[in-house]
Amino acid sequence: MSDSRPVVTRIAPSPTGSMHIGTARTALFNYLYAKHTGGRFLLRVEDTDRERSTEAAVQVIFDGLAWLGLPFDGEPVFQASRADRHRAVVMELLEAGKAYRCWLSGDELTAAREEAQAAGHALRSPWRDRDPGPPDLEKPHAIRFRGPKNGDTIVNDLVQGQVTFRNRDLDDLVLLRSDGAPTYNLAVVVDDHDMDITHIIRGDDHLNNAARQSLLYQAMGWDVPHFAHIPLIHGEDGAKLSKRHGATAVTDFASLGYLPEAMRNYLARLGWSHGDDELFSDAEAIAWFDIADANRGASRLDWDKLNFVNAHYIRLADDTRLTALVAEVFATRGDPLDHARTAQALRAIPLVKERAKTIVELADQLTFLFRARPIVLDDKSRGQLTDETRARLARLAAQLSAANDWTAESLEALLKAFAESEGVGFGKFAPALRAILTGGAASPDLGRTLSALGRDESLARLEDALSPAA
RNA sequence: GCGCCCUUCGUCUAUCGGUUAGGACCCCAGAUUUUCAAUCUGGUAAGAGGGGUUCGACUCCCCUAGGGCGUACCA
Numbered sequence: 431m432s433d434s435r436p437v438v439t440r441i442a443p444s445p446t447g448s449m450h451i452g453t454a455r456t457a458l459f460n461y462l463y464a465k466h467t468g469g470r471f472l473l474r475v476e477d478t479d480r481e482r483s484t485e486a487a488v489q490v491i492f493d494g495l496a497w498l499g500l501p502f503d504g505e506p507v508f509q510a511s512r513a514d515r516h517r518a519v520v521m522e523l524l525e526a527g528k529a530y531r532c533w534l535s536g537d538e539l540t541a542a543r544e545e546a547q548a549a550g551h552a553l554r555s556p557w558r559d560r561d562p563g564p565p566d567l568e569k570p571h572a573i574r575f576r577g578p579k580n581g582d583t584i585v586n587d588l589v590q591g592q593v594t595f596r597n598r599d600l601d602d603l604v605l606l607r608s609d610g611a612p613t614y615n616l617a618v619v620v621d622d623h624d625m626d627i628t629h630i631i632r633g634d635d636h637l638n639n640a641a642r643q644s645l646l647y648q649a650m651g652w653d654v655p656h657f658a659h660i661p662l663i664h665g666e667d668g669a670k671l672s673k674r675h676g677a678t679a680v681t682d683f684a685s686l687g688y689l690p691e692a693m694r695n696y697l698a699r700l701g702w703s704h705g706d707d708e709l710f711s712d713a714e715a716i717a718w719f720d721i722a723d724a725n726r727g728a729s730r731l732d733w734d735k736l737n738f739v740n741a742h743y744i745r746l747a748d749d750t751r752l753t754a755l756v757a758e759v760f761a762t763r764g765d766p767l768d769h770a771r772t773a774q775a776l777r778a779i780p781l782v783k784e785r786a787k788t789i790v791e792l793a794d795q796l797t798f799l800f801r802a803r804p805i806v807l808d809d810k811s812r813g814q815l816t817d818e819t820r821a822r823l824a825r826l827a828a829q830l831s832a833a834n835d836w837t838a839e840s841l842e843a844l845l846k847a848f849a850e851s852e853g854v855g856f857g858k859f860a861p862a863l864r865a866i867l868t869g870g871a872a873s874p875d876l877g878r879t880l881s882a883l884g885r886d887e888s889l890a891r892l893e894d895a896l897s898p899a900a
Numbered sequence: 901g902c903g904c905c906c907u908u909c910g911u912c913u914a915u916c917g918g919u920u921a922g923g924a925c926c927c928c929a930g931a932u933u934u935u936c937a938a939u940c941u942g943g944u945a946a947g948a949g950g951g952g953u954u955c956g957a958c959u960c961c962c963c964u965a966g967g968g969c970g971u972a973c974c975a
Contacts, residue, residue, distance in 0.1 A: 444975055476975065535973080543971095547902075552971080572973050590905065599903050599971085607973040614975045638904060638970045661906075661968085668967070696912095699924090703913050706923040725906095725913080728968065732911045735925040741938090785937050795937090845934085860934030872936045879934095 437469030438628050441495070441502070442509075442618070444476040445487035448679040449494035451731070452633060452663045452671060455697040459660060460631045461500045462698065462719035469628070473502035474621055477510045478614070494680040499690050499712075507625060509617055516612035519620050519650065520573050520605045528649040529605055532557040533571045552601035554579070573606040575616075577645055585640045588629075588658035589724045595641040603642055615639060619646045627655050631721055634659040658721045660701055661728040671731060687759070687788030689747065692740040701725045709742055737787040744786055749779045752792065759793040774799050778882035781838060782874050798871035799882060804894040811865030819862050820896055822852060826859065827892045836885050842877030866895040 439460035443453050464471035475491060477483035495502060523529035532555040534542060546553045555574055562571075578597045585593045605616040612620075618639075622630060630640075637659045647654040665675035677683060683693060695709060702725065704710070704718040744752065753776040757767045767775060775796050786792035807815070826848055833844055849856055860876060867888060873879045880888045 442975095446975095479975070532973090539973085547971095550902085552903090574973095593904070595904075601971080604973045609973080611973080613973070618975090633969090634905065635969050641904090659905085664968085666911080670968070699912065701912090705914065708912090708924050727906050729912060732925065735912065738925055782937095784939090787937095849934095856934045864935060868935085870935085874935095874937085876934060 435626070435628050437464055437467040438472060438626050439464045439469065439631055440472040440474055440622070440625060440627050441500075442474040442476050442621075442632075443491050444479065445483045445491055447482065447484075447487045447490060448681065449490055450671075450678055451680060451683065451697070454494065454498055454680050454693070455663060455700060456632055456660065457495060457498065457500050458694060458697050459658075459702070459719075459721065459724065460629075462715055463629060463631060463721045464503075465716045466719045470503040471500070472504060472507070472625055472627070474507040474509060474625065476614075476617075477508055478513075478611070478617065480510065483510065490681075497680060497684060497690055498693060500694075507621065509621060512617070512621060512624075513612055515624070516617050516620050517606060517610070520612065520616065523575070523605065523649060524573060526649075528576050529573050530555075530558055530576055530602075531562055531566075531571045532574045532602075532604075533562070533566060533569060535608070546601075551579075551598040554602055558602060570608040572604045572608045574602040575605050575642075575646065575649070577602050577642075583641045583644055585637070585644060585657055587637070587640070588656055588721050590634065590637060590659050590726060593637065593641075595638075597645075600642055600645065615642055616646065619643050619650075619652075622655060623647070623650070623652050629656045629658060629721065631658040631660060634661050658724065660724050661726060663700060664728050664730045666730055666732070668728075668730060675731075685762070687755075687790035687792070688736065688740050689743045689789070692736070692743040695743070696736050696739045700729045700731070709739065741784075741787045744789070744792065745784050747783070749776060749783070752779050752783060752789070755789045756793045756796065759790055771800060774882075774884070777884075781878040781882050785872075785874060795872065795874075798868035798873045798879070801869045801871070803890060805866070805869040805891060807865055807895070808870055811862065811870060814862040814865065815895070819859055822854075822859050823863060823866070823892065824896055825852075826863070827889065827896065830880070830885075830892070831889055833885075836881055838875070838878040838881040840877075841880045842875060845876055863892075867891055 441453070441457040441460050443449065461471045463469075473491070473495065475483075475488055477488065520529060524531070534555050534557060542555060543553050558574070558576060577600050581597050583595045583597055583600065585595070587593055603615055604613050606612055640657045640659065644654050663671045665671045667675075671678055677686060684690075691712070694712065694715070698715050698719070699708065702719070702723055704723070707714070707718070710718070753772060756775055756779070757772055760767050778796055778799055779792070782795040783792060786795055829844060829848060833841070845856070845860075849859075852858070863876060864873065864879070867873070867876075867879055867883060874882075883891070
């Protein structure tokens with residue numbers, strides 16, 4: 431391994447139709463490490479399962495990375511398109527005596543495996559030491575790697591440390607299936623080598639494969655890249671994060687109302703840390719990230735903390751952008767915002783954004799704006815509307831209609847002055863006013879609520895409730 | 901079964917042989933108070949268990965327990 435080479439990392443997802451959040455974090459770590467070292471971050475689509483590898487499924491990967499804000503360098507590599515090169519490498523191995531043809535199948539294979547297990551080592555096909563006759567060559571067969579029977583294979587993992595595997599435990603894996611298709615372990619090694627990958631950062635479910643793959647690199651006389659196996663993300667119950675935990679796909683988090691920058695920050699802190707830093711920018715993450723600082727233990731997805739981080743980024747987010755995201759939420763609810771309502775939302779968002787943990791909540795915070803008049807009051811609110819309160823609110827309405835500054839601050843001041851002039855606390859009229867203005871929906875301070883609603887709408891709602899007909 | 905990995909507050913983590921074991925989320929209490937939040941202040945809470953090594957272990961070694969991954973002509 432020549433450490434002088436510029437760092438090249440990669441994310442190598444298979445197109446399954448959705449992008450797992452664990453894949454997203456692996457991509458993030460690869461991205462951060464590449465950027466930290468001034469290297470390159472590549473994408474390889476492992477589309478060897480032709481059934482599932484539809485164009486749409488591939489697009490999901492592109493979209494996922496784009497949404498997360500993790501752009502890859504160069505052109506994506508499609509593994510399936512490289513099958514000829516994979517086969518050529520297998521032939522090289524075969525000619526060098528480092529692979530052999532194997533006609534084992536079905537029951538024979540099972541029997542051989544059981545026999546090997548009883549003998550205390552991994553599978554070795556009897557064909558390993560058998561010369562095939564001409565008639566054999568005619569029949570379909572697989573090509574297996576001729577792994578060393580003795581000795582150890584050591585994986586120097588940047589995260590897990592030095593891990594030793596006994597070669598006797600590593601089976602003679604199939605390199606080329608009897609239908610001529612290259613297998614995963616072979617393809618990965620060839621592709622990573624050809625792509626000049628220097629650092630393979632991936633889930634620790636591949637730690638075992640690292641030993642097998644190391645052997646393949648060595649057999650080809652290639653430099654073994656640096657490995658870094660990071661722990662998987664678990665659900666709240668500690669089990670590997672899967673569908674039954676609910677949201678697992680990147681798109682799930684997007685539709686739940688999480689911001690990509692919040693996901694980046696949160697995911698970066700899952701299995702990695704930089705002292706006591708919790709909230710940090712992308713630039714800081716890149717400056718601070720070192721794969722060697724990654725943890726070894728699995729971590730659980732904590733929704734409370736994700737919400738906290740997301741709330742932070744919502745506050746930081748641009749109002750126009752938030753408006754567009756909120757509009758998407760309304761649209762998916764079948765209640766698209768027209769121009770007028772979009773403009774209203776844009777005005778109100780700065781007044782409510784600090785109250786929302788997700789974009790979905792932000793949308794909910796805006797629903798009071800869009801209540802249709804006249805707003806129907808529930809019994810509790812109606813009960814608050816005593817004659818005394820009506821009279822008081824009428825006096826307030828008069829002052830409001832005379833107000834010439836409709837900002838939240840000045841309205842808040844007006845309300846305070848009004849309460850003082852009436853000689854009562856807010857409790858005497860604020861709940862009723864809120865009910866009239868919002869119909870019971872959660873809303874911010876009354877000054878802000880009035881400001882967000884606008885003068886005309888506010889006064890109209892007051893009038894609705896205070897007019898004798900009501 | 902066999903192989904490999906992991907194990908600090910409920911959760912994410914700091915610590916890299918000597919700390920009153922720190923921070924964040926959650927939770928609780930107080931402040932604020934016009935709903936719900938938010939915000940501010942304070943607080944509860946941890947080294948899986950057992951052996952070693954050492955003057956001294958969360959930190960190094962071994963065992964046990966628990967969890968995870970792998971053991972395919974899947975990726």
